Amino acid sequence: MRQIRKDLIDHLGGNPSVTQRVMIDRAAWLSLRLALLDAKILADTFTEHDSRTYIAWDRSLNRLMRDLGLKGAAQTPRSLREHLAAKAGA
Known part of the structure; x- marks a missing residue:
C-alpha cells in the first residue's frame, strides 16, 4: 500500500491536497x-459473492x-543551466 500511495502522490506532483490524500488512501x-x-x-476459490x-x-x-486525474502533474521544466549540462553530458 505504501508504494501505491507513493506512486499516486508522485503522479499528482508530490503535494496532494487533503481531499486528494483521502482519495489516495482509499485507492x-x-x-x-x-x-x-x-x-x-x-487459487480457484473465487465465489459469486467475490465476483x-x-x-x-x-x-x-x-x-x-x-477523479485524481489520468494525466500526471506537469513536470517542472529544466532550467537553462540544467538543459545545457544535460546536453554537454550527452
Whole structure:
C-alpha cells in the first residue's frame, strides 16, 4: 500500500491536497483488496459473492483514478543551466 500511495502522490506532483490524500488512501486500500481477490482467482476459490464485490471495488477504484486525474502533474521544466549540462553530458 505504501508504494501505491507513493506512486499516486508522485503522479499528482508530490503535494496532494487533503481531499486528494483521502482519495489516495482509499485507492490504496481498494488496490490491496482487489489484489487479495486476484489471489483467490488464481487459487480457484473465487465465489459469486467475490465476483460482485470485485466488480464494485474495481469500479470504485476506476472512478477514484479518474477523479485524481489520468494525466500526471506537469513536470517542472529544466532550467537553462540544467538543459545545457544535460546536453554537454550527452
